[in-house]
Amino acid sequence: MHRRYREHDARVVMDLDGIWDFAFLGDVDPETVDVAAIRFDDRMAVPGCFDATPAYASLRGLVAYRREILLQDATPHRLWLAGVHHWCRVLLDGEHLQDHAGGFTRFAVDVRGHKAGTAELVVLVDSRFDYERSPLHHEYFDWYQFGGIARGAELHRLGSQWIDAVQVVTQSISPPEIQVTISHGAVAAPGELGLTLSVDGKILLTEGVNLTTFSGTMVRTMTLPDATLWSPASPNLHVLDVRLGDDDVRTRFGIRQVTVRDQQILINDEPVKLLGFNRHAAHPEFGHAIPEMVMISDVQQLLDMGCNFVRGSHYPQDARFLDLCDEAGICVWSEAIGWQHTAEHLTDPHFIDAQLAGIDEMVAADFNHPAVIMRGILNESHSHDPACRPGYETLLGHLRDLDGSRPVTYASNHPFEDVCLDLVDILSVNCYPGWYGSEIERIPDEIDRIVAALDPEHAEKPLIISEIGAGAIYGWRDWNGARWTESYQARLLETVIRHLFVDRDRVAGLAIWQFCDCRTSEAVRKILGRPGGFNNKGVVDAYRRPKQAYDAVKRAFHALK
Numbered sequence: 423m424h425r426r427y428r429e430h431d432a433r434v435v436m437d438l439d440g441i442w443d444f445a446f447l448g449d450v451d452p453e454t455v456d457v458a459a460i461r462f463d464d465r466m467a468v469p470g471c472f473d474a475t476p477a478y479a480s481l482r483g484l485v486a487y488r489r490e491i492l493l494q495d496a497t498p499h500r501l502w503l504a505g506v507h508h509w510c511r512v513l514l515d516g517e518h519l520q521d522h523a524g525g526f527t528r529f530a531v532d533v534r535g536h537k538a539g540t541a542e543l544v545v546l547v548d549s550r551f552d553y554e555r556s557p558l559h560h561e562y563f564d565w566y567q568f569g570g571i572a573r574g575a576e577l578h579r580l581g582s583q584w585i586d587a588v589q590v591v592t593q594s595i596s597p598p599e600i601q602v603t604i605s606h607g608a609v610a611a612p613g614e615l616g617l618t619l620s621v622d623g624k625i626l627l628t629e630g631v632n633l634t635t636f637s638g639t640m641v642r643t644m645t646l647p648d649a650t651l652w653s654p655a656s657p658n659l660h661v662l663d664v665r666l667g668d669d670d671v672r673t674r675f676g677i678r679q680v681t682v683r684d685q686q687i688l689i690n691d692e693p694v695k696l697l698g699f700n701r702h703a704a705h706p707e708f709g710h711a712i713p714e715m716v717m718i719s720d721v722q723q724l725l726d727m728g729c730n731f732v733r734g735s736h737y738p739q740d741a742r743f744l745d746l747c748d749e750a751g752i753c754v755w756s757e758a759i760g761w762q763h764t765a766e767h768l769t770d771p772h773f774i775d776a777q778l779a780g781i782d783e784m785v786a787a788d789f790n791h792p793a794v795i796m797r798g799i800l801n802e803s804h805s806h807d808p809a810c811r812p813g814y815e816t817l818l819g820h821l822r823d824l825d826g827s828r829p830v831t832y833a834s835n836h837p838f839e840d841v842c843l844d845l846v847d848i849l850s851v852n853c854y855p856g857w858y859g860s861e862i863e864r865i866p867d868e869i870d871r872i873v874a875a876l877d878p879e880h881a882e883k884p885l886i887i888s889e890i891g892a893g894a895i896y897g898w899r900d901w902n903g904a905r906w907t908e909s910y911q912a913r914l915l916e917t918v919i920r921h922l923f924v925d926r927d928r929v930a931g932l933a934i935w936q937f938c939d940c941r942t943s944e945a946v947r948k949i950l951g952r953p954g955g956f957n958n959k960g961v962v963d964a965y966r967r968p969k970q971a972y973d974a975v976k977r978a979f980h981a982l983k
């Protein structure tokens with residue numbers, strides 16, 4: 423998992439990343455597989471996507487990963503898996519501990535009542551599409567869904583009493599004040615324990631607490647008179663250390679408030695124009711298991727172009743990427759997985775329950791990142807269908823219940839007939855004038871038509887153009903400048919930026935589709951518009967080589983500053 427800072431000093435944490443035993447089982451039912459008889463005839467990197475490696479390229483099926491782990495003693499341990507694609511079953515010494523559905527989110531598997539010493543961990547991973555087992559992943563999505571343990575693994579010794587989570591919310595920016603919520607657990611009611619909270623190495627609170635239950639939460643408020651605020655221009659971060667009894671958690675946070683008012687998004691009461699991209703966490707050589715240096719290079723390219731915004735399309739992002747965005751001052755739209763769902767899914771409790779669980783995991787993981795300034799759900803789903811509205815109400819309501827401190831949104835591609843826009847704080851519209859259907863010259867009119875349709879009812883809400891773009895094949899440049907050339911893409915994006923921010927001033931943000939080219943599924947309905955099996959609308963290609971549009975966007979974004 424390798425966060426950008428150490429999360430525990432006192433707690434024993436074992437990094438399980440490395441080379442694990444591996445077996446590709448193929449079209450086998452996980453319910454009937456004889457785990458003890460699996461022949462592990464290969465080795466595989468964790469984190470990694472097996473189907474991004476030459477031997478298993480493009481294969482889907484059931485696979486098994488195995489390694490030995492060391493339980494320090496017989497007290498509870500917690501295994502963290504930070505993203506397994508996209509269904510898995512975890513077994514320890516042959517005992518079935520837990521199943522998990524859904525990639526891209528971090529989840530815990532508790533190990534209780536196990537004796538001290540080494541134990542054999544087996545993770546069965548299924549990358550096939552199976553609605554019953556894994557309702558959030560569908561083959562028709564417009565990105566390739568790689569398989570494997572993509573975001574690493576850790577084993578934590580919890581001991582007899584532990585901290586489950588620490589959440590930090592900015593209560594006030596003047597004077598800076600934070601609210602810290604500590605959830606805790608124990609094998610038996612622990613009684614008297616010491617609680618210490620330190621910020622940036624300075625102890626600010628120390629007290630004795632009497633915990634009379636197995637688990638619970640404590641809330642403390644702290645004023646930090648000298649603390650600097652976080653903003654895209656000054657991404658100041660602070661470190662909170664929580665020590666409760668024998669356990670500790672360190673978390674990094676920023677002090678900032680996000681509000682929406684008069685068509686604007688404000689950070690610390692200052693309006694901000696969000697300029698940036700949609701980014702798929704994908705790379706031809708690594709699948710979804712993006713190494714940190716590639717993330718760093720992505721962030722550097724975004725900063726170089728003058729961006730302050732990334733939409734994490736279309737699923738929760740790696741914690742290390744969020745760490746980098748915190749440091750770089752890049753605002754993030756954190757998005758739960760979803761792509762063009764209809765009433766068939768949105769009225770199905772099985773789908774909604776899986777969405778709710780995925781949202782829980784996304785929010786738990788991204789909560790303390792100041793860069794995450796908003797959250798979204800259900801990209802381009804049927805928000806124009808009244809039958810889908812209850813699903814939108816449930817999921818957006820759940821986001822608000824979990825965290826009232828961030829605005830919520832969803833990307834709509836039905837701006838003229840949408841029936842759920844009253845449920846959001848920020849309007850977000852995906853549109854492709856100049857690419858699907860019309861010509862570049864039509865872009866201003868088509869954008870104005872969208873604004874005119876939204877404004878009568880939602881005039882006070884900020885509006886983000888959450889997708890707009892054109893395909894360009896890396897290296898294809900000629901005098902004709904037709905679709906698929908780098909020059910067509912550059913011209914289209916220049917036109918969009920000029921119209922949104924120079925000729926008009928209605929939108930609060932732009933997320934260009936997209937940062938990097940990414941592989942897509944053969945099953946996507948539009949595959950004939952996906953040369954080479956890639957969505958080629960990146961301003962850099964899948965290996966991050968810049969196209970002409972990179973410089974065009976860079977010039978245009980810098981000119982707005």
Ligand code: ADA
Binds near residue numbers: 801802
């Ligand atoms: C949609 C969708 C994106 C991508 C895009 C495209 O707007 O949200 O994921 O598929 O279209 O390239 O056509």
